[in-house]
Amino acid sequence: MADNRKYYYLKLKESYFDDDSIILLESMQDGILYSYILLKLYLKSLKHDGKLQLDEHIPYNAQMIATITRQQVGTIERALQIYEKLGLVEILEDSTVYMSNIELFIGKSSTEGERKRRARNGNIKQKQLGGQMSTPILDICPPEIEREKEIEIEIERELEKGHHTQFYGKYQNISLTDEELEQLKQELPSLFESYIEKLSEYMASTGKTYNSHVATIRRWAKEDVSKNTKGSQRANKGEVRNYDYKGNNSL
Structure with missing residues (x-):
């Protein structure tokens, strides 16, 4: 049966890390770590339109954010204060953390759509190489999971380059x-x-x-x-x- 559920993923422009707020963030003490956490929070907020929530009624607090990002509570509290000063997040009246400008980064798709798109791309590449492709090999991993893995790998590499x-x-x-x-x-x-x-x-x-x-x-x-x-x-x-x-x- 076709899987037509909607999935959300993060769309980052090539110039994302050239934004003034991100440059200032990464120039701070532990700035690379804060940049890494910020991307995780963007990903966690996608299905709630930019709000960091467990469900429709329960917003994430600092302790919960620390748990889902696998960081210390003190680190998350400092990060949120910095994000707010830089305009990267907004604290709503009910204490919900809202990721600013999230609408610029949200992409939507379904696994069915992804399968068809990848099948088309796979066949095109195979023809370009002059080969035959009887049965396309499909990766049904939702795109937002793929992007999260890619981001984690990229940022972890950056952290390894810096001081531990x-x-x-x-x-x-x-x-x-x-x-x-x-x-x-x-x-x-x-x-x-x-x-x-x-x-x-x-x-x-x-x-x-x-x-x-x-x-x-x-x-x-x-x-x-x-x-x-x-x-x-x-x-x-x-x-x-x-x-x-x-x-x-x-x-």
């Missing part, structure tokens, strides 16, 4: 590349772990986010050194005895 980022701290919300972690180990050999935990707890309790976790840790460490230095100077000044005397006062 991992998450640290009690709440797994501190993102550091392997290189950044090694730098902290060298700069703060006995303190880097305590600073990571301190930042992890502070972000989890306050909800604050930072563009660069390694830069924040370095700034905190410098501030602590400055405070300790000033405290030592004050203490030393307090310990200096006054040997001055007036008149007949003896030492």
